[in-house]
Structures are given as structure tokens and as C-alpha cells.
Amino acid sequence: MILSSKQFLWFLCPALAHTATISYTVPASAPNGAAELDPAPVGVSFEFFAFPSYFTNVTATNQCLKNFQTLTGKWPPIRIGGTTQDRATYDASTSAYVVYNVANPTDAPASLTFGSSFMKLAATYSGSVVVGLNRALDNLQNTIAAAKVAKSNMNNLIAIELGNEPEYYSRTNLPVAAHAGSWTPADDAKSQNNWAIQVGQALDTKLIIQAGNSNDSPPKWGAEELIATQNATVKSYIHNYAHHNYPGGTVASLMSHSGISNNLKMFNAEVAATTKKGKEYVLGETNSVSGGGAANVSPTYGAALWTMDYVLRASLTNIKRTYFHHGTVGLCYYCWWGRYSMGAPYFGAYTATAAMAGGSYMSALDTGSTAYAVYIIYDSARKPLRALLYNSDYYSGSGSRSSQNFVLGGLSGATVKAKRLTAASATSRVDQGSSPTFGGQTFADASCNIGGKETFEDKSVASGSATFTVAASEALLVYF
Ligand SMILES: *[C@@H]1O[C@H](CO)[C@@H](O)[C@H](O)[C@H]1NC(C)=O
Numbered sequence: 001m002i003l004s005s006k007q008f009l010w011f012l013c014p015a016l017a018h019t020a021t022i023s024y025t026v027p028a029s030a031p032n033g034a035a036e037l038d039p040a041p042v043g044v045s046f047e048f049f050a051f052p053s054y055f056t057n058v059t060a061t062n063q064c065l066k067n068f069q070t071l072t073g074k075w076p077p078i079r080i081g082g083t084t085q086d087r088a089t090y091d092a093s094t095s096a097y098v099v100y101n102v103a104n105p106t107d108a109p110a111s112l113t114f115g116s117s118f119m120k121l122a123a124t125y126s127g128s129v130v131v132g133l134n135r136a137l138d139n140l141q142n143t144i145a146a147a148k149v150a151k152s153n154m155n156n157l158i159a160i161e162l163g164n165e166p167e168y169y170s171r172t173n174l175p176v177a178a179h180a181g182s183w184t185p186a187d188d189a190k191s192q193n194n195w196a197i198q199v200g201q202a203l204d205t206k207l208i209i210q211a212g213n214s215n216d217s218p219p220k221w222g223a224e225e226l227i228a229t230q231n232a233t234v235k236s237y238i239h240n241y242a243h244h245n246y247p248g249g250t251v252a253s254l255m256s257h258s259g260i261s262n263n264l265k266m267f268n269a270e271v272a273a274t275t276k277k278g279k280e281y282v283l284g285e286t287n288s289v290s291g292g293g294a295a296n297v298s299p300t301y302g303a304a305l306w307t308m309d310y311v312l313r314a315s316l317t318n319i320k321r322t323y324f325h326h327g328t329v330g331l332c333y334y335c336w337w338g339r340y341s342m343g344a345p346y347f348g349a350y351t352a353t354a355a356m357a358g359g360s361y362m363s364a365l366d367t368g369s370t371a372y373a374v375y376i377i378y379d380s381a382r383k384p385l386r387a388l389l390y391n392s393d394y395y396s397g398s399g400s401r402s403s404q405n406f407v408l409g410g411l412s413g414a415t416v417k418a419k420r421l422t423a424a425s426a427t428s429r430v431d432q433g434s435s436p437t438f439g440g441q442t443f444a445d446a447s448c449n450i451g452g453k454e455t456f457e458d459k460s461v462a463s464g465s466a467t468f469t470v471a472a473s474e475a476l477l478v479y480f
């Protein structure tokens, strides 16, 4: 290997970490076209069969959700569903939440039943709930019976899904696809539309169905395609459209800001088609890597940075709510918390929630094409509330840590304060003794109680401008 003199210098001086500077002007008010924020854009999805365990037998659940409510004044939205919603049958005679048998406690059941107590448990939650019901087994009357129990018990119910990731039904020859004969997006749309009308009419309720719920990359199996098949009767029962997404990759590729921005571009046309019809678009189930996560990627601080930037960028593209999936208790790499340990991704979700809390609008000052992100969150009067600065350069934990200077102009006052999201490296994990911190604070294993002293950094503003240094794999939330 022949090194240029510049590279040679770098080799000799690893401690001379690289710092570059980028400058932006914070707009005095939210620009035209700024995204309109949901009051609680950061949501949680619970795998259908595991939901009762999370709510009755995982201590951290309530506090982890409450910490978000403390920030925003609203409990985070939840969705109950996933693969096992399409394996579940309502049983009016059982008093149990769920009934199933598995060989190993960390297996997902191949089949299960649930009782009305399942919906009564969901009704106890103080935030909004989307409940996913079965379509795969082609038992419309059973799904209608379950929908009626949900509707009559849950004041917090905002929508019902009819089937989960239907594009995969034909792979395992599930009844609804088998009966249809073929299973193209058009066949599924016909089925979805018919079920939406039948369930909506049985409930005598309009705007009740969360439609779509596919995982394949749109446009195929997407909302735009589905909407084109729907007449006014079908649409009258649709509350909103949803899609699933699991980008995958390595820690470095996952947390890359340009990677995240590119990944989410596939939803632009979907969101446009949905908003044109006056409906909301959500990511109904999402997380870092499909199938419960990747052991060496999903539990890391890098995945926390992905979580943070991903939900901010999704909200920026008018995806109203993003529901991060939580699967089998005890075997869930991407989970934000478990029985015994916090997951690093919770820190990213918490930071994003803190950034958007009380916000009405958001714009980005960056184009999404570099490693550096600048989001501005505005209040209802369109005045800037906060900025979230993100340096997505990957820091492995060895060698010097580079940093990026963000110069923000257009500021008023003499100082601004900021909270930093940081960790020893992008691969830091709570369960390996290396917790991230946000504003110097952490969340306790098993309880999710916030701990440590809340720490703000003060930055002086000179001539309306301040410089913020954000190290590789760090974020800074600036409060105006
Ligand atoms: C709660 O979880 C523990 C640990 O997995 C398990 O042994 C116990 O049976 C669960 N209790 C209930 C009521 O589900």
C-alpha cells in the first residue's frame, strides 16, 4: 500500500481527529411545506400473542411508555398485531387473554385463541390502540365477532387491521389465499376491500380499518395500488393506510443518515396517494431487522441512532405514526426493553420523542444526502422550538472519534441549552454494561425508571449564531 503524504500524516497522528464545519440558518418560522406532526408520532407495536405478557408480566412496559407521556403529555400510540394475529381465533368461552402451547418458551405459537379479556386488557391503556385481526384463516364471522368485542370494550380503539403482511399468504397456502385461487396484489385488494365493508358494516362504524399492512417494498402491495381499487363505499370504512418496513444491514449502514433518508423515499408516493384521499399513512410495524432483529445489530446504540433518525425522517415525510415492533418476550433483539434489561434503541426513541414533544411542524435543513442531519421542530405558532443535530459517522470505539461542527444562525438570546445523546461506541449495548445516556440520564433495567442527573450543555450565542460540536455517532437536541 502506498500512502499519499496526507494519508501518511493521518496514520502518524490518529489523535488528530477530523472536525469539519457545516452552517445552517434556522428559519424564523416553519416554512411552507413543513411536515405537520402527530402529537405522539413515536409508537410501539406488540406481537399479538405476546401483548398480554408485555402488559401483565413485564414490569418495564408501563414505565417505558409513561416516560414518553411525561415528555409529550400523550401516551404513545400502540398497535397489537403481527404474524400471530393471522394465527389467532377468537374464543368467546375462554376467560384467558390468550391460549396456546409452545415447545419452548421463546417460540411463537403456530396457533392460538384469545378471549374477550384480551380486548379488555387493551382497553386499559391510556393511549390509542390499533388491533390487528385475522384474515389469513378466512373466518370472516370469527373476525367480526372479535371486532365487535374490541369495539364495544375499547374507547381507545382507533382502527382494526384485517390481516398482516398478506403478500406472504400464498407462500404457506393460507386459507384466504388458497380459496381465492390466485394471490396477486389485485386478489388481495379484492379480499381486503370486501372484508373492510363487511367488518365496517357489522360494526356500523365508518373510518375503522387500517388498510394495507404489507411489508414488500412499494409500489407493489402498497397503498397507492390498493387505493386505486377502492370505491367510495370501501373508502368510507378506511381510517388510514399502513405499511411495514425492516431495512436491515450492518450497524454502520443502518444508522447512516443518507441510508435512512434513501430507505424512506420509497414511501413518498404512498404518502402522497394517501393524503390526496384525506387519510393518514403510518408505518404500522417496523424495526431494524426483520424476524426479531439481528443479534449483533439490533441491540446496539447504532440501532438507537437509527431508531431516532428513522422516526424523525419518517415524520418529516408525513408518515404520521411509526410503530416499532416488539416480539417474543425473552427473544427480541430489537426490543426497547425486556424483563431484565433495557435495549439501547429505547434511548433513540426517547430522544426522538423529546425532540418532537409538543411540536406541530418539522422541517429539515439538510437534504438527506450526507451523514449529517439537522431537524427543526416548530410550535403551533410555527416558531422554532428545538433543533436535533445528528452526526451519523460510525464510531467503532477504537481510534480517535471524529466530530462535526454544526453552526446554527438565526438564533436569538444570549445562550441556548442542549442535551446530548451519546455512548462509548456505535456498538455499545446496555446488556453488555455500556448504556447510552441522554442528557446524562439512563433508564434502569427491569423498571425503566429514569436515573442520573438531567444535564444540559449551555452554548453562548454570538451575533445570532452558535457552534455545536457533535462527535461521530452522537446526536444533540438543542432547545431554543
Ligand atoms: C411471567 O413470566 C415468567 C418468566 O418467563 C413466567 O415464568 C411466568 O409464568 C409468567 N407469568 C404469567 C402469568 O404469564
Ligand SMILES: *[C@@H]1O[C@H](CO)[C@@H](O)[C@H](O)[C@H]1NC(C)=O
Pocket: 190, 193, 194, 231, 232, 233, 234
Ligand atoms: C364497491 O366495491 C365493493 C367491493 O370492493 C363492491 O362490493 C360494491 O358493490 C362496490 N360499490 C359500488 C357502489 O360500486
